[in-house]
Amino acid sequence: xxxxxxxxxxxxxxxxxxxxxxxxxxxxxxxxxLSTGDVKLTGKVVSLDGEINHMERTIETLCLKLLLQQQPVxxxxxxxxxxLKMITDMERIGTQAADIAEIITxxxxxxxxxxxxxxxxxxxxxxxxxxxxxxxxxxxxxxADAAIDRDDVVDDLFLQVKxxxxxxxxxxxxxxxxxxxxxxxxxxxxxxxxxxxNIAEWVAFSVTGKHKGAEKL
Amino acid sequence: MTKKIFNSIMVxxxxxLIASLVIIMGCLYRYFSNxxxxxxEDELSLAAAAVEKNGQEYLEELQSNQxxxxxxxxxxxxxxxxxxxxxxxxxxxxxxxIRQALQSREGKSLRYSTTLLEKTLYSARRLNDGSVLRISVxxxxxxMLVLGMIQPILIVIVVALVLSGVLASRISKxxxxxxxxxxxxxxxxxxxxxxxxxxxxxxxxxxxxxxxxLSELQRKNDEFTQITQGMTEGLVLLNEKxxxxxxxxxxxxxxxxxxxxxxxxxxxxxxxxDVSHAIQDAFSSxxxxxxxxxxxxEYQIHVNRIESNGTVIGAVVLAFDITEAAFAERNRREFTxxxxxxxxxxxxxxxxxxxxxxxxxxxxxxxxxxxxxxRTEAGRLVTLIDDIIRLSQLDEGCDMPFENVDLYEVATDxxxxxxxxxxxxxxxxxVTGETVRIKSVRRLLTEIIFNLCDNAVxxxxxxxxxxxxVSREENQAVISVKDSGIGIPAEHQARIFERFxxxxxxxxxxxxxxGLGLSIVKHAVxxxxxxxxxxxxxxxxxxxxxxxxxxxxxxxxxS
Numbered sequence: 048x049x050x051x052x053x054x055x056x057x058x059x060x061x062x063x064x065x066x067x068x069x070x071x072x073x074x075x076x077x078x079x080x081l082s083t084g085d086v087k088l089t090g091k092v093v094s095l096d097g098e099i100n101h102m103e104r105t106i107e108t109l110c111l112k113l114l115l116q117q118q119p120v121x122x123x124x125x126x127x128x129x130x131l132k133m134i135t136d137m138e139r140i141g142t143q144a145a146d147i148a149e150i151i152t153x154x155x156x157x158x159x160x161x162x163x164x165x166x167x168x169x170x171x172x173x174x175x176x177x178x179x180x181x182x183x184x185x186x187x188x189x190x191a192d193a194a195i196d197r198d199d200v201v202d203d204l205f206l207q208v209k210x211x212x213x214x215x216x217x218x219x220x221x222x223x224x225x226x227x228x229x230x231x232x233x234x235x236x237x238x239x240x241x242x243x244x245n246i247a248e249w250v251a252f253s254v255t256g257k258h259k260g261a262e263k264l
Numbered sequence: 265m266t267k268k269i270f271n272s273i274m275v276x277x278x279x280x281l282i283a284s285l286v287i288i289m290g291c292l293y294r295y296f297s298n299x300x301x302x303x304x305e306d307e308l309s310l311a312a313a314a315v316e317k318n319g320q321e322y323l324e325e326l327q328s329n330q331x332x333x334x335x336x337x338x339x340x341x342x343x344x345x346x347x348x349x350x351x352x353x354x355x356x357x358x359x360x361x362i363r364q365a366l367q368s369r370e371g372k373s374l375r376y377s378t379t380l381l382e383k384t385l386y387s388a389r390r391l392n393d394g395s396v397l398r399i400s401v402x403x404x405x406x407x408m409l410v411l412g413m414i415q416p417i418l419i420v421i422v423v424a425l426v427l428s429g430v431l432a433s434r435i436s437k438x439x440x441x442x443x444x445x446x447x448x449x450x451x452x453x454x455x456x457x458x459x460x461x462x463x464x465x466x467x468x469x470x471x472x473x474x475x476x477x478l479s480e481l482q483r484k485n486d487e488f489t490q491i492t493q494g495m496t497e498g499l500v501l502l503n504e505k506x507x508x509x510x511x512x513x514x515x516x517x518x519x520x521x522x523x524x525x526x527x528x529x530x531x532x533x534x535x536x537x538d539v540s541h542a543i544q545d546a547f548s549s550x551x552x553x554x555x556x557x558x559x560x561x562e563y564q565i566h567v568n569r570i571e572s573n574g575t576v577i578g579a580v581v582l583a584f585d586i587t588e589a590a591f592a593e594r595n596r597r598e599f600t601x602x603x604x605x606x607x608x609x610x611x612x613x614x615x616x617x618x619x620x621x622x623x624x625x626x627x628x629x630x631x632x633x634x635x636x637x638x639r640t641e642a643g644r645l646v647t648l649i650d651d652i653i654r655l656s657q658l659d660e661g662c663d664m665p666f667e668n669v670d671l672y673e674v675a676t677d678x679x680x681x682x683x684x685x686x687x688x689x690x691x692x693x694x695v696t697g698e699t700v701r702i703k704s705v706r707r708l709l710t711e712i713i714f715n716l717c718d719n720a721v722x723x724x725x726x727x728x729x730x731x732x733x734v735s736r737e738e739n740q741a742v743i744s745v746k747d748s749g750i751g752i753p754a755e756h757q758a759r760i761f762e763r764f765x766x767x768x769x770x771x772x773x774x775x776x777x778x779g780l781g782l783s784i785v786k787h788a789v790x791x792x793x794x795x796x797x798x799x800x801x802x803x804x805x806x807x808x809x810x811x812x813x814x815x816x817x818x819x820x821x822x823s
Contacts, residue, residue, distance in 0.1 A: 068535035
């Protein structure tokens with residue numbers, strides 16, 4: 048009985064890892080599409096988003112099945128409930144990466160070169176997602192903390208992007224629409240960063256039983 | 265063991281106790297019942313005689329607690345009873361003993377109380393006058409006796425429990441001691457129950473089998489580890505559930521993981537979508553391969569399914585570092601492109617001049633200049649082709665004779681040969697140092713020193729100087745070429761030994777180089793198993809040092 052349960056937990060872990068890897072890929076491709084202005088890449092992000100949504104359903108079903116059939120307690124319960132929360136964040140990451148991809152198609156091949164911070168932001172967020180997925184795979188609280196700390200960097204970068212876009216509009220009012228698109232992209236990156244923090248917090252919860260966010264309240 | 269012995273002792277004790285109880289009680293009870301019956305008969309005879317004689321008076325006088333006498337008339341009415349009031353007693357005609365007595369003079373019966381704890385024995389006799397005298401005595405039944413004996417029985421049982429417990433533990437300890445002290449590592453050296461001998465023999469045999477198999481397994485495992493440890497290719501063995509069974513150091517490095525990943529899913533080590541896909545492909549189709557990039561290096565990953573008797577038991581992941589191969593491939597492509605370009609430039613120039621001459625556009629007094637031009641360009645082509653041939657010879661690694669060479673002599677020869685060109689730019693070539701004799705290839709050494717000095721002169725300032733020194737350090741010969749030239753910027757230093765690489769692309773024509781000189785030096789030094797050291801700062805000059813192993817050359821000479 049227990050060995051079957053363990054097998055199911057391992058499957059859950061694998062599926063989550065795969066879903067995380069998809070999110071990493073989606074955001075990496077989105078940031079590559081932004082920096083190269085390659086509109087062909089955006090299609091890939093959208094199709095990945097579809098796969099991620101499908102994966103969320105699969106994992107959700109598996110989690111509910113485990114909760115019903117095995118009635119887990121303690122660490123197992125934490126793991127499964129954390130998984131349920133994490134897939135929501137992962138799904139949001141996928142969707143927002145797709146949103147970024149969609150906006151990139153409106154940029155007419157421009158790459159946001161006027162505002163280099165947005166590229167730093169893309170890199171930082173990409174790394175945050177990788178770190179939080181890594182933290183999940185290795186069940187490593189230190190890595191999770193690193194991902195959580197990086198969010199401050201992303202928030203700072205967002206403010207810098209904002210101020211440099213204000214300058215851009217002031218200099219070239221005709222580029223107003225373009226600047227707003229870039230701001231939206233930056234905002235989506237910032238949101239993805241927040242979701243990565245959530246994932247990292249749930250990883251810490253499933254390992255230690257304490258939720259990081261609770262301390263700050 | 266103790267429990268089993270305890271149980272058997274208890275069962276035996278209980279059985280003996282119950283059996284003896286039943287037998288003794290049975291015998292004694294029957295005996296006493298008989299005695300009582302006889303006594304009752306006797307008493308009845310006496311009482312009957314007395315009643316015949318004295319009538320009711322006797323009965324009234326009789327003082328007995330043990331017996332109860334009842335005198336019943338022939339119709340069953342009670343005439344007198346020693347213990348109760350005869351008026352209140354009912355008709356006794358239907359009592360069994362009375363009925364018997366009325367019929368056949370004597371009657372007997374036995375009746376139990378409702379609780380079965382007491383029984384009453386009746387004996388009756390018909391008197392001469394037709395009335396019946398009955399005597400009865402009450403006594404305890406067997407059950408009553410047993411009930412009375414419960415306390416001693418319980419005590420006996422408790423004692424038996426304690427005794428059997430103590431005995432059981434002692435016996436089992438005694439029996440088990442030789443078994444517990446059995447040395448199973450050396451089964452045949454034990455001195456114990458002979459009944460155990462076959463078992464010990466069997467264990468001994470299996471011990472030997474296990475030892476043999478274990479050492480065989482260990483040997484195979486060692487072999488496997490030795491082979492995989494030394495491999496530069498990353499190797500990962502997976503079972504059919506994608507769990508890592510074995511991973512070698514190269515793969516640990518490639519996937520940035522630790523030995524502790526063994527037993528975990530491969531996904532935890534590498535979750536790249538393409539890689540997981542490739543592994544799934546391999547599990548379904550048998551083989552797959554992909555290229556991935558890691559930290560600037562390129563890897564080719566082959567995944568092969570492992571099957572045994574038709575069932576999939578796992579997969580092998582093999583990762584090759586193809587960075588160098590890919591780099592070499594790129595280099596080859598670049599070289600071809602460069603060579604064709606370099607060959608074409610002088611030919612174009614020759615073609616141009618020749619066409620002008622063909623069409624008679626060249627005045628006769630300019631003819632010499634044009635022909636000279638053609639000759640120079642042709643000369644450049646020859647030099648270039650010579651360089652390429654030399655390079656390809658070095659690439660092929662064809663055998664060249666090792667002989668005793670004096671480096672100082674070679675250096676002075678080269679310096680003398682370059683003196684004319686150097687003089688044009690007013691550059692002095694100084695050769696310093698001592699005679700250093702090593703076993704080497706004279707042609708290659710000349711090539712190395714010539715190319716270094718040639719560069720030193722070409723990329724020098726007018727009036728500069730070139731210093732060639734030959735010395736011996738420990739067991740190495742050192743050739744050092746120092747110039748006061750333009751130097752090489754740091755970002756170019758790593759690439760100047762590549763074929764056709766030039767720091768300043770526009771100067772190629774002016775300086776007349778082929779772009780192959782340093783490449784030839786690099787290959788020649790490699791052929792001689794030496795090393796090159798480059799120090800340069802733009803504007804100040806360059807020092808290139810060549811270190812040649814003496815011993816190595818000797819060894820090569822002997823072999």
